[in-house]
Amino acid sequence: MYNKTLLLAVLAILFSGALRAQKSQLWENFKSCSKHGKTAELPDFSYAGYHHGEKAIPTVDYKVFDVTHFGAVPNDGKSDKNAIQMAIDAAVKNKSGLVFFPKGRFLINEDTDDTTPIIVKGNNIVFRGSGSGEDGTELFMKNHLPAKDPKKLWTTPYMIQFVGGGSEDLLTEIAADAGRGTHTIKVRNTAGIKAGDWIVLRVKNNAPDLIEKEMCGCHADEKWTSILNKGVYVNAYHQVMDVKGKEITLKEPLLRDIDKKHEWQVYRYAHFEEVGVENIAFAGNWHEEFVHHKDDIHDGGYSLLKFQRLANSWVRNCRFTDVNRAANFVLCSNVSALNCEVTGTPGHSSISSNASTRVLIGKINDSSSQWHAPGVTGPTLGTVLWRVKHNEDTSFETHASQPRATLFDCVEGGFFIGRGGGARQNLPNHMEHLVLWNYKELGEPEVDFEFWSSTTWFWKIIPPYVVGFHGAGTTFKEDQVKVLESLGTPVNPESLYEAQLELRLGELPNWIKEIKNN
Structure with a gap:
């Protein structure tokens, strides 16, 4: 009787452990990359809202x-x-x-x-x-x-x-590559841009290499004319934290890579x-x-x-x-x-x-x-x-x-x-x-x-x-x-x-x- 009770207790502990939430390795990667200034596998969603x-x-x-x-x-x-x-x-x-x-x-x-x-x-x-x-x-x-x-x-x-x-005026062009998760972009000029401003980082380009990167190894069907003909379209809103020379520091991290050769531009964000x-x-x-x-x-x-x-x-x-x-x-x-x-x-x-x-x-x-x-x-x-x-x-x-x-x-x-x-x-x-x-x-x-x-x-x-x-x-x-x-x-x-x-x-x-x- 004692052995049966002990066995049931052990099984109950093992079963409850199996149901318990598992530690996420993606989360561990995110924490480590945040600590060491590296690009994590997952985006940083914490700036939403x-x-x-x-x-x-x-x-x-x-x-x-x-x-x-x-x-x-x-x-x-x-x-x-x-x-x-x-x-x-x-x-x-x-x-x-x-x-x-x-x-x-x-x-x-x-x-x-x-x-x-x-x-x-x-x-x-x-x-x-x-x-x-x-x-x-x-x-x-x-x-x-x-x-x-x-x-x-x-x-x-x-x-x-x-x-x-408001008006969404073109302010400048992006002058250097920038990686996902970073906060700084280099531009042609920063005239008219100051801390606290809201800007738009925008690209619309159907370069084959850009489409290939966006598709991540998947095939773009010929009927998908929007991305194939009009191009990859990114329209990201950001708030400016600081401006030094031709560098703009953003409040939020970039949510995707920027490759300057694809002609990224910076606009003023028209909003209330x-x-x-x-x-x-x-x-x-x-x-x-x-x-x-x-x-x-x-x-x-x-x-x-x-x-x-x-x-x-x-x-x-x-x-x-x-x-x-x-x-x-x-x-x-x-x-x-x-x-x-x-x-x-x-x-x-x-x-x-x-x-x-x-x-x-x-x-x-x-x-x-x-x-x-x-x-x-x-x-x-x-x-x-x-x-x-x-x-x-x-x-x-x-x-x-x-x-x-x-x-x-x-x-x-x-x-x-x-x-x-x-x-x-x-x-x-x-x-x-x-x-x-x-x-x-x-x-x-x-x-x-x-x-x-x-x-x-x-x-x-x-x-x-x-x-x-x-x-x-x-x-x-x-x-x-x-x-x-x-x-x-x-x-x-x-x-x-x-x-x-x-x-x-x-x-x-x-x-x-x-x-x-x-």
């Missing part, structure tokens, strides 16, 4: 512009669109403002309204509601907006748009900053059975919130219900979308980083089964999807047009081909440095899952890093994975974003602890 993850999103105390003081009346069955726009315009004229919505339902696109979006153009403008729950603030969109071109299903505008301004949306429920009127690409209404009729050309801005504590597209961050840098929900009737897409740099999409719960779960599209760089959850009947967006360096970190949800997205001419779906870190798969497992599909044209991903993938029991075709580590068992650290941020700052910021445990 509002103020590079170093500051909490503020609760601003700007002058209040209460929409009810401009004629909006909740729950009265009449349009509030014009009153909301007047409150916005007053806040913009003031050069900062808190556009405040008390509790109740506000109507933003009724039969009496025109079909133009609500536009916000200004720095330091924050929409604040009185909660995104049932007894909070709801902005209700009764009627869909028409597409600018019904034949182009993606041209339906978003109902509420925060749009940055410190824009926020918080504590609001955005509701569409989408109640049909979704059919992908059926028409402009299915693909985007009820599109609610768009950020364009914004830096150090945020969306938090919001809900998106009965929408075709929830929220889209376009040409943005260091924007955070935190603690939001997508609910109601399934539609087209959830929350996306589009042609942006270092966007943080975190603590999102998409229970609506949007066709595309939260993800990336266009030439994004450094996007982090952190602790995102979606249903098992959908999968993340990787919508082609050259997204790079994306981290899916502690994501939980379905995992299968067919939901990445992207037109054939814009493939591959994702370029180098897609990282799946401790991804928990829900649903049915697959055997020898392919990232470079042999059965369809619409799923082509440069071999990614798959670390700590677990849950349903899927296995992978290993020659299509750059690094496969600890399949079936989570790794330590649990979150790569948190670990990299803590390593860089010396401690994990309180803001992330609070949101993580919320």
Whole structure:
């Protein structure tokens, strides 16, 4: 009896040890390279989010512009669109403002309204509601907006748009090679560039050697005319820390190598900053059975919130219900979308980083089964999807047009081909440095899952890093994975974003602890 009990105890200890998270060798490599100033295998994702993850999103105390003081009346069955726009315009004229919505339902696109979006153009403008729950603030969109071109299903505008301004002037050209992970670039001249400025590092070049490097040994199909004819396109936003002579020191590390022979240029970044949306429920009127690409209404009729050309801005504590597209961050840098929900009737897409740099999409719960779960599209760089959850009947967006360096970190949800997205001419779906870190798969497992599909044209991903993938029991075709580590068992650290941020700052910021445990 004693021997049997002892044997059971030993087996229990061994079994629990097998389930325990494994130490990641990629993480050990990252720590060692950071310590010794070398280029790590993994990119540094820790600079993603509002103020590079170093500051909490503020609760601003700007002058209040209460929409009810401009004629909006909740729950009265009449349009509030014009009153909301007047409150916005007053806040913009003031050069900062808190556009405040008390509790109740506000109507933003009724039969009496025109079909133009609500536009916000200004720095330091924050929409604040009185909660995104049932007894909070709801902005209700009764009627869909028409597409600018019904034949182009993606041209339906978003109902509420925060749009940055300025001019994107060419400043200089890059004069020397620079490696991924470094912070310094050499340029032809630094006239008009100073510490604190935001700049764009850009290349668009179809040189065969550049395309070959970007494809990482994979074959570019002749139908992929975007990359083959228009070229490799990188559009990276950076903040200047220092300027000395012809050297610019950047706040953030480069997320890819720069080869001067491919004619990289430096532009001014046209944008606004410190824009926020918080504590609001955005509701569409989408109640049909979704059919992908059926028409402009299915693909985007009820599109609610768009950020364009914004830096150090945020969306938090919001809900998106009965929408075709929830929220889209376009040409943005260091924007955070935190603690939001997508609910109601399934539609087209959830929350996306589009042609942006270092966007943080975190603590999102998409229970609506949007066709595309939260993800990336266009030439994004450094996007982090952190602790995102979606249903098992959908999968993340990787919508082609050259997204790079994306981290899916502690994501939980379905995992299968067919939901990445992207037109054939814009493939591959994702370029180098897609990282799946401790991804928990829900649903049915697959055997020898392919990232470079042999059965369809619409799923082509440069071999990614798959670390700590677990849950349903899927296995992978290993020659299509750059690094496969600890399949079936989570790794330590649990979150790569948190670990990299803590390593860089010396401690994990309180803001992330609070949101993580919320």
